[in-house]
Amino acid sequence: ELKVEQNPLFLSMQEGKNYTIYCNYSTTSDRLYWYRQDPGKSLESLFVLLSNGAVKQEGRLMASLDTKARLSTLHITAAVHDLSATYFCAVDRLFSGGGADGLTFGKGTHLIIQP
Amino acid sequence: DSGVTQTPKHLITATGQRVTLRCSPRSGDLSVYWYQQSLDQGLQFLIQYYNGEERAKGNILERFSAQQFPDLHSELNLSSLELGDSALYFCASSVTVGRSGANVLTFGAGSRLTVL
Numbered sequence: 001e002l003k004v005e006q007n008p009l010f011l012s013m014q015e016g017k018n019y020t021i022y023c024n025y026s027t028t029s030d031r032l033y034w035y036r037q038d039p040g041k042s043l044e045s046l047f048v049l050l051s052n053g054a055v056k057q058e059g060r061l062m063a064s065l066d067t068k069a070r071l072s073t074l075h076i077t078a079a080v081h082d083l084s085a086t087y088f089c090a091v092d093r094l095f096s097g098g099g100a101d102g103l104t105f106g107k108g109t110h111l112i113i114q115p
Numbered sequence: 116d117s118g119v120t121q122t123p124k125h126l127i128t129a130t131g132q133r134v135t136l137r138c139s140p141r142s143g144d145l146s147v148y149w150y151q152q153s154l155d156q157g158l159q160f161l162i163q164y165y166n167g168e169e170r171a172k173g174n175i176l177e178r179f180s181a182q183q184f185p186d187l188h189s190e191l192n193l194s195s196l197e198l199g200d201s202a203l204y205f206c207a208s209s210v211t212v213g214r215s216g217a218n219v220l221t222f223g224a225g226s227r228l229t230v231l
Contacts, residue, residue, distance in 0.1 A: 045219055
């Protein structure tokens, strides 16, 4: 069974601090996705990591992928209140006959950034 | 606006009843996915349709069914509702590119179902 595990699941941090969210997965897929969800809202795509060693950055968020370790990280630099949200990582659902369709999500990391 | 339209946004009903949730995918997307989000189970994949045909099934209960119509909109039918079915139901769509491309899903705003 495909597993996608995020940690921590809850994180409260102060503005200006740095922190990292970890995402471990059990599939052999070499692609990983990060999404953001604001309370009561939909999921918004943040990053798509397509290969081993991929690094993507936008603003204070940086995501990386290590397919050998089956690990992705989402690093937050100098956090600001507007980054408070739930962050999900996801991997491709792989079919036994090859190909991928849809995503399997981790449980999400609920991030609160306090002034 | 993501381009994926879901209706209704909110729905309150009683146990034992049946409801239908509707989804219009983003223009050009052939795949539609249904997910259920609840506090205890997280984001659970229910079912996927591609160009009118069922493509994959996840943790979908037998009381639930779905279909995708020729115009590519999709409906999720939930019957014999129980209290535990209360959740946020998301529809997402994508351009399925098979093995080679990324599989970015675009989500709708969701339908919040409350079963009393």
